[in-house]
Amino acid sequence: MSKTLLKVDNLRTYFSTQEGVVRAVDGISFSLAAGERRGVVGESGSGKSVAALSIMRLIEPPAGEIVTGTVEFQGENLLELGEDEMQAVRGGKIAMIFQDPMTALNPVYTIGDQLMETIMLHQNVSASEARGLAIEALQDVHIPDAEAKLADYPHQFSGGMRQRVMIAMGLSCNPDLLIADEPTTALDVTTQAQIMDLMLNLAEDRGTAVLLITHDLGVVAGFCDTIQVMYAGGIVEYGTADEIFHNPQHPYTWGLLASMARLDEERKHRLHSIAGAPPSVIDLPIGCRFRPRCEFAVDKCGKVLPMLRAAEDGSEQLVACHRAEELDLKLINASGETNAEASS
């Protein structure tokens, strides 16, 4: 069995707002093995970013607060570290990249200065050594003419190139975990594919574990070993990529799959999309949070919140649905048609 790198237990992160308490992350538990690539998938507002920011302890008090839970990383609870120790973890053992590289890059400093600064912050090297490492880091992400590019400013780079710089920066200290939050959402489809390829190769070569956060199941295909699906602050399904794509157990996962854009079939088939909108995480319904949108809901679903449990005996696939056993949620089949039925 591979070594556990990260173990999140019953994490809850709430925000106090004028409208009430936002239960952005509401009791999630999961673990990630060293070198594992996990997709974290769900519609906008499901708590993916807040979960990542909580792990990095980047939630801003007093409005935002981690109210319960533990985040064990390499056996140490990050939530109990002092701010100095936590700063060494950020960008050192855990790197994070975001959707918009411009927010993380400073427009008034050169790419080289920013890269060298990051390297020197986490590694005990001289300025000239850092320069060498910065050049190597840019070469690793296939930026041509790396040495000359050190003198460029962020605005001289394209969006895809800037995201390459962020990956270079993130990986320059050889982190054990890379958290990538919608890293390709702002990019065109071709650049998106190139960046995913690059991340896959780098993560594989270095054995870096990755939490890849995305609202787009298409992005995680071919990249992730395992996938967890989030809905309204909770995890509703977990499985290997194969299980999630071919044997989804939760109606929400099935809906996400069915609504996945398939370029080859776009014109032939009307896309199925999940009707309705996610609930406000301020006034959560009693029972299953997906119930108001679920075509398979029964009485119990409105009364009891389903817990994440094994999809079947001995299976590692987990599902939070009262009806998982009865439903046969078939995958989008080869002809692009979708089919779901209750077999009982």
Ligand SMILES: Nc1ncnc2c1ncn2[C@@H]1O[C@H](COP(=O)(O)OP(=O)(O)O)[C@@H](O)[C@H]1O
């Ligand atoms: N700083 C904040 N203050 C209040 N509510 C927030 C804050 N950040 C996020 N939220 C709320 O928390 C929920 C989860 O947000 P988020 O994690 O960003 O979703 P996702 O990344 O899955 O799109 C949303 O309802 C969002 O509006």
Ligand SMILES: [Mg+2]
């Ligand atoms: Mg987000």
